[in-house]
Amino acid sequence: MVIIESSIFTKLIKELMSDDEYKDFQEVLVNRPDTGDLIQGSGGLRKIRWKLERRGKSGGVRIIYYWVTADDQIRMLYAYPKGKQENLTKEQLAVLKKMIERWSDGQ
Template identity: 45%
Template sequence: MIFHETDVFTARIVELIDDESYSALQAVLVADPEAGDLIPRSKGLRKIRWMGSGRGKRGGIRVIYYLVHHEEIFMIYAYPKNREADLNQRHLQILRDLVEQHLNQ
């Protein structure tokens, strides 16, 4: 499995979880690339819920990713559950645009 990351994702994920937790997340996605829920009206973006490092049960994070195909995942965005509500349509459009740019490279 190949994982690609946006610069924003890379910056956010190191703030939210440690390397061990991120490796565990990647292992889950390797085993089941469709583990995340499809986000309605997002053209294929998925959201997976994950435990934040040292944050307890309520300190989970959300990771937005795009399954390019079963051997390639594009990690797009990560955010803490307690700081941001679900993504609005404007945010989803920005994330969809990032996917389009990645696919057209």
């Protein structure tokens, strides 16, 4: 399994998680790429809710990714703190869907 990160994801995840926390998350995701909930109307995007240790009740993160089963890839797209928002806006969802389409077209 290969994990590929968008540039915005890399920037955001460094702000939200320590290297050790992200490593733990990656191990879980590689072993169970279907862990995240499918986002309705997204074309296959998934959202996983990840609790962070010692960060309080609202200290978790939401991570949006796309699992490409044929290529055995997980494409990490976006991350945000739980306290910031619960779900993606329609605009955010549209942008992420376009990212997947461009990625699939090889751009």
